[in-house]
Amino acid sequence: MTPDEFREYGKQVVDWIADYLTNVESLPVRAQVAPGDVRRALPEHPPEHGEGFAEILADLDRIVLPGITHWQHPSFFAYYPSNTSGPAILGDLLSSGLGVQGMLWATSPACTELETVVVDWLAELLGLPAHFRTDDAGGGVIQDSASSASLLAIVAALHRSSGGTIAQAGLTGRHTLYVSSETHSSLAKGARVAGVGAENVRIVDVDPKTLAMDPVALDRMLAEDIAAGAVPVLVCATVGTTSTAAVDPVRAVGEVCRRHGVWLHVDAAYAGVAAVCPELRSLHDGVAEYADSYATNPHKWLLTNFDCTVMWVADRTPLLGALAIHPEFLRNAATSTGAVVDYRDWQISLGRRFRALKLWTVLRWYGAEGLRAHIRTGLAQAAKLAAWVAEDPDFELHEPQTLGLVCFRPRWPGRKPEEADAATLRLMETLNDSGALYLTHTKIAGRVVLRMALGGTRTEQRHVEAGWRAIRDAAST
């Protein structure tokens, strides 16, 4: 494709996306296809001869689009938002167009240095401590996802606790990790990948009301495990759990970690970015004093296209010690001087895209005040919805309602718990099948609960109202 063809088709694609974002509201939120529908509509064999771009775009409309669940639909309330925004899409596009690979500083200095700057900027915006900065002992880096950050935290923690012997000789003995029932599954996955094993992921009790980790129970479990000969490696405290947006008491958990010499990873994937608002800075209470690693996802609620997780470490030495390998083919003058950061030593992969561009375009286009306004819009929508639910005698609100998530269920008076749960799931399927909105569920204290997550880039108050109306109507029929 020549640059001039690219110019022509590129503008068609930009128009396609602008039209898509304008019209996405008119599409069913959740794809209405059955398994295999999309696959069957596509040719079984690859094309021998090249095709025109118009044909590709036509098939995008005809085959792909009906199979899309529209995460950017204003009535997408499932999971957590996965914000896109115009500047983020364009930052991503610039990254694709430049096509550089930033594994080393030398392979594109701007790719590395812009990343260092934007993660330092973000640390400042979120009130994270100065020692997270790359010019201090720590440093920030963009990862693809918080799952990778979890795995890397485990690997770095194992490196520190073993004095580096695991990287050389491999794992021996029993190494334990500490999570709660509400911790993201990436910790369990990371434990398997790192060779720790699922059985050594210890589940700490939560407060039954707030679903926050109980630091006293953690302390007790750590003491017992140490007495039994285990080597505790890492505790994960979550700021905004996946299920209910619960917030673990980072400071109290951190004090326990410090006492036992255990690495504290703070998984703030969902909620950390909300601290861009000073009134939510308390989400990070204890992070400065106790967190050894911390991750949050601008790709969830901060208007930056997936994938963009920012992970910081308080001390980069264990992370780099665990991961750095210097083969001859990567040797270069800049690395030898030690004057530069080579981000390949901060991640699983060697190669890396120029993801900092999209975070840069987002931070500049919106500015701190624009980001705060976006977070506050989601918070206000959630608070309003929670108030409606609380006022409605047919529904039960899960409290405390926190941040941009509202969890609730119909009361289904007169039904046994298991019947009520089945009815709640049926209600959700009916709503999702309608295409008018998209919800997911979770379980709280064993009971099925609906989750309605606000904070979508295009979600306005009227969408929340319409969603709530649809839920009430469906529950009462």
Place this chain on the structure above:
Amino acid sequence: MTPDEFREYGKQVVDWIADYLTNVESLPVRAQVAPGDVRRALPEHPPEHGEGFAEILADLDRIVLPGITHWQHPSFFAYYPSNTSGPAILGDLLSSGLGVQGMLWATSPACTELETVVVDWLAELLGLPAHFRTDDAGGGVIQDSASSASLLAIVAALHRSSGGTIAQAGLTGRHTLYVSSETHSSLAKGARVAGVGAENVRIVDVDPKTLAMDPVALDRMLAEDIAAGAVPVLVCATVGTTSTAAVDPVRAVGEVCRRHGVWLHVDAAYAGVAAVCPELRSLHDGVAEYADSYATNPHKWLLTNFDCTVMWVADRTPLLGALAIHPEFLRNAATSTGAVVDYRDWQISLGRRFRALKLWTVLRWYGAEGLRAHIRTGLAQAAKLAAWVAEDPDFELHEPQTLGLVCFRPRWPGRKPEEADAATLRLMETLNDSGALYLTHTKIAGRVVLRMALGGTRTEQRHVEAGWRAIRDAAST
């Protein structure tokens, strides 16, 4: 940013990229900045107020572009190519615009099913076996990089060799991996991450001429290690090593693996895609019979933007057994039926972008014949360059010269080896400093050798000629 603002700025960005790709040849290949230059040119603090897109683009030109090493420059001969192409950039753009997250089939069925189709298409184009197909025992999946594929192969192999106990109870005992001195560093990194440890990555001898793994030495080492109580887990055979594009004898290595019941991972990151040409199908000799996992990178030499590694497994059971975790918040009807693929169980991360779109746009725009033409152009350029080097009495060609890579060094008559090596490195720095071309080096039999990798999207014969002329001129002054 409204859709109409996106329309306006998006077209500016498309023009910016089209201009960039038109003019990239006039820029110095390697960035000419010193460490810290880019960082110092950027504000220390994030903006409080949003800025205009014109200002962002202006800073892109003023601050970022001088810090870019231009991987898409036609005279970028370093490392291996990291091809972009118009259709790939547009596929990536469509993915960013749709902003879907394909962790589950249900979260965007087309994201999953298009991926299954394009990886099946690619398997067919590369002559890979039918059992790699998702409708057979195996399956293909797009990963961010071959490093992740290496780690996943190790994790799956550990799962199989331990009968699943490692995922539950963690690693115990000595587990060994087998590579050669030429194997990519991602195997050593993966071994550290997976808890196997660097010391248990065993280095098998290579043939001193071809630098290919010696299967007899492998067989001997496996027998010795087993006798010493180790549990051999995985052998990595490479098709196109990073250093010299050497090709390990997959069939002979595979026979040894089969005999000892060890997982065979084939790392064809660089060269696998070349098998799109029938005359290079022999690169895959033995893969059908012996490979348990296999990875190749369309993002290197197959016109598809980074990141796009395709990994296949012969049997998906151990991979899924090692990674699948099903928390309540991800339960959904489609997954429960077992009728769909959920790619989150095929990778480290939970979330995933719609990367299949760019591979789809590439396969359709170029067709099989277009892809073959691209590979053959790089092969022909490399063969021609190798012939010039071989004819030149002042240079020594590393033979066999294979695929799109040419390794050579000035003879530097009369100099001792270490002086000659230092002179070769100085020559490379002089050339790279000039901005006219960009080369990297490696070591073969302890001697510094220059690597010149062909296969760039925009590299024409004239660029190879000019590059060779520049090298000769610099070496003779």
